Structure formats: C-alpha cells, structure tokens
Amino acid sequence: MECTACKKPATLVCGDCNGSSILEGDPPIAYYCNSVCQETHWTHHEPTCRRLQDRKALYMVGEMAQRLFYIHRDITWKSLDIGKVEKVGNNLIIRERTTDDATTTSPKKYRIFPSHLVSTKEDKDAILVFKACVEGVRWTMEFVDGMLEGIVRTSTHFVYKAKNDSLRTRCYPLSTSFLEIINNMDYISHEIIKVTLRSGEVFAVDITGAQYGYHEPVTPWTKYEQERIFCAISAVDPYPSSKLLQIDDYNLQELNYFYKLAEGPKPHIFMTALAIMKWHILGWQKHENMSLKKWWALPEETLRMKLNDLIHFIEWSFRSPIEIL
Numbered sequence: 001m002e003c004t005a006c007k008k009p010a011t012l013v014c015g016d017c018n019g020s021s022i023l024e025g026d027p028p029i030a031y032y033c034n035s036v037c038q039e040t041h042w043t044h045h046e047p048t049c050r051r052l053q054d055r056k057a058l059y060m061v062g063e064m065a066q067r068l069f070y071i072h073r074d075i076t077w078k079s080l081d082i083g084k085v086e087k088v089g090n091n092l093i094i095r096e097r098t099t100d101d102a103t104t105t106s107p108k109k110y111r112i113f114p115s116h117l118v119s120t121k122e123d124k125d126a127i128l129v130f131k132a133c134v135e136g137v138r139w140t141m142e143f144v145d146g147m148l149e150g151i152v153r154t155s156t157h158f159v160y161k162a163k164n165d166s167l168r169t170r171c172y173p174l175s176t177s178f179l180e181i182i183n184n185m186d187y188i189s190h191e192i193i194k195v196t197l198r199s200g201e202v203f204a205v206d207i208t209g210a211q212y213g214y215h216e217p218v219t220p221w222t223k224y225e226q227e228r229i230f231c232a233i234s235a236v237d238p239y240p241s242s243k244l245l246q247i248d249d250y251n252l253q254e255l256n257y258f259y260k261l262a263e264g265p266k267p268h269i270f271m272t273a274l275a276i277m278k279w280h281i282l283g284w285q286k287h288e289n290m291s292l293k294k295w296w297a298l299p300e301e302t303l304r305m306k307l308n309d310l311i312h313f314i315e316w317s318f319r320s321p322i323e324i325l
C-alpha cells in the first residue's frame with residue numbers, strides 16, 4: 001500500500017476507525033508511512049474517521065444486543081412446548097405439543113431451550129427469535145439508547161410487510177399435514193429499529209431476523225429496504241428505554257440496588273431478564289473499572305476481546321445466578 005499523504009510504501013492504518021465495516025461508496029482505506037504523514041492528512045481523514053467510528057460502534061452494539069438476546073431466550077424459554085422440529089426445503093416447522101383436544105401446552109415455567117431438537121445453530125437461532133420481534137425491538141432500544149447516546153440521531157420503531165424470506169419458520173401442531181403447512185401463504189409482518197446516526201448514515205437493526213433466514217443484526221438501510229421490505233406498515237417512536245445502560249461509569253448506588261433485589265427471596269419473579277442482564281453489565285463495568293461508553297475508543301482487537309468477555313461473563317452469570325451473589 002502507498003501512503004495517502006506522501007505516496008511512499010505504507011503499512012499503518014488509522015487505529016480509530018480500523019475495523020469498521022466497509023460499505024459501498026466509502027473512500028479507500030487511508031494508509032500511512034509514519035505518524036507525521038498521518039497528522040498531516042488528519043484534516044482530510046477526520047470526517048471519514050468519525051463516520052466510520054460511529055458505524056463501528058453501531059455494528060458492535062447490534063452484535064452485542066443480538067448475542068445477549070439469544071442467550072436470554074435460550075435460558076428463559078417459555079413460549080412454546082416443542083415436540084419436534086422439521087426442516088423441509090426452506091420451511092422450518094416447529095411442531096408444538098398439544099393435548100387430546102388440540103389445545104397447546106405452553107410451558108408454565110421458564111426452562112432451557114431444547115437444543116437437542118435442532119440440528120444447526122442457524123435453525124436454533126431462528127426458533128429462539130420466532131415471533132419475538134416486538135421483544136427484540138425493546139431489547140435493541142436498551143442498547144441503542146444506552147450505549148450509543150450522542151452517536152444516534154434518531155431511532156424509529158419500524159413495522160413492515162416482508163418479502164424474500166430465505167427461511168419460513170412456522171409453528172403447527174403435529175396433526176397439521178405438511179401439505180397444509182406449505183400451502184398456507186400466511187401474511188408476515190416484522191418489526192425492527194431504523195437508526196439514523198449523527199453522520200447521516202441510516203441502518204436497520206434487526207436482531208430477530210434469523211426466523212426469516214437473516215442473521216446479521218445491522219444492515220445499511222438502502223440494502224435492507226431493497227431486499228427485505230415489501231411495504232411499510234408503520235414507523236413510530238420506539239418505547240423509551242429504561243436508560244440504565246446510559247450510566248457513564250458504574251454507579252455504586254445503582255449496583256447496590258440491584259444486588260439487593262437479587263438477594264430477595266425470589267429474585268427471578270420480580271426481576272425481568274433484562275433487569276438481571278443490566279445488573280450483570282453494571283457488575284462487569286465495576287469489575288473492569290470501565291464504562292461501556294469508553295469502549296469505542298479502544299483498538300479493534302481489544303474491543304472485540306472485551307465484547308466476547310462481557311458476553312461470556314453475562315452468559316455465565318445467567319446460568320449460575322446463585323454463585324455470583
């Protein structure tokens with residue numbers, strides 16, 4: 001590569017924006033031979049750099065929100081009593097257990113998702129988020145609102161009629177014939193968050209798209225619109241988030257409050273999964289002595305390492321709630 005400033009051979013890239021996803025229309029990545037050239041070129045690079053950093057932050061937060069949502073659904077599975085799962089072509093059919101009179105037998109208690117019934121991670125993710133888009137939108141807002149304050153200009157709760165689903169996840173009792181299932185061209189609507197960053201870039205944040213065969217949490221809006229949206233149904237302000245993730249640095253008072261809740265007699269009954277997760281995120285920030293908002297200044301590799309650490313920490317904490325008290 002040649003130095004963007006002086007055209008000599010160069011290997012250095014800007015650490016602040018390196019690692020951002022590259023999209024059509026981006027200028028070529030700026031390379032530098034040394035820090036002097038980088039400084040000289042900064043006034044040219046700065047607007048691009050800020051735009052790419054914001055984009056990187058959104059992609060990271062989208063990934064984090066999605067991975068934690070999968071974990072949450074995995075260990076607090078309550079929506080369906082699954083008898084078996086069938087995969088025929090692009091149809092992923094959840095066969096729900098029913099009683100003799102064909103009423104469904106929805107579980108009364110939270111349980112671990114029956115992973116042994118699905119053969120791939122993609123199919124498992126598809127079922128984990130099946131019909132969970134409203135919850136997914138609220139979950140996403142906690143992260144977008146809490147971790148991207150200042151970076152996000154507007155966010156909209158967007159509902160649309162979908163097209164081009166590469167997977168059809170559906171749920172039927174065992175007695176429904178396969179022919180009936182594939183001939184049922186039912187109407188599908190989906191809900192996501194449309195995010196406009198302060199740079200003007202617009203993205204779809206969709207953490208529950210796996211049920212339609214789409215696994216990436218963040219997609220540039222124009223691409224998403226072309227590929228996925230048949231027609232818009234509504235676009236409204238999202239539910240306000242509880243803003244807990246907006247705390248700049250871990251806040252001891254807040255943390256103590258959550259510890260107290262968790263020490264109560266039946267913590268899981270009066271704390272929602274989201275509150276439990278936030279409590280773990282606060283605890284992690286205390287443990288690391290660093291707020292999540294400072295993440296965006298970290299180099300790409302460190303940032304990714306910390307993201308994985310945090311997700312494993314929360315997963316571990318979720319699965320062994322007693323041990324961390």
Ligand SMILES: [Zn+2]
Pocket residue numbers: 003004005006007008010032033034037
């Ligand atoms: Zn140079």
Ligand SMILES: [Zn+2]
Pocket residue numbers: 014015016017018045048049050
């Ligand atoms: Zn840069």
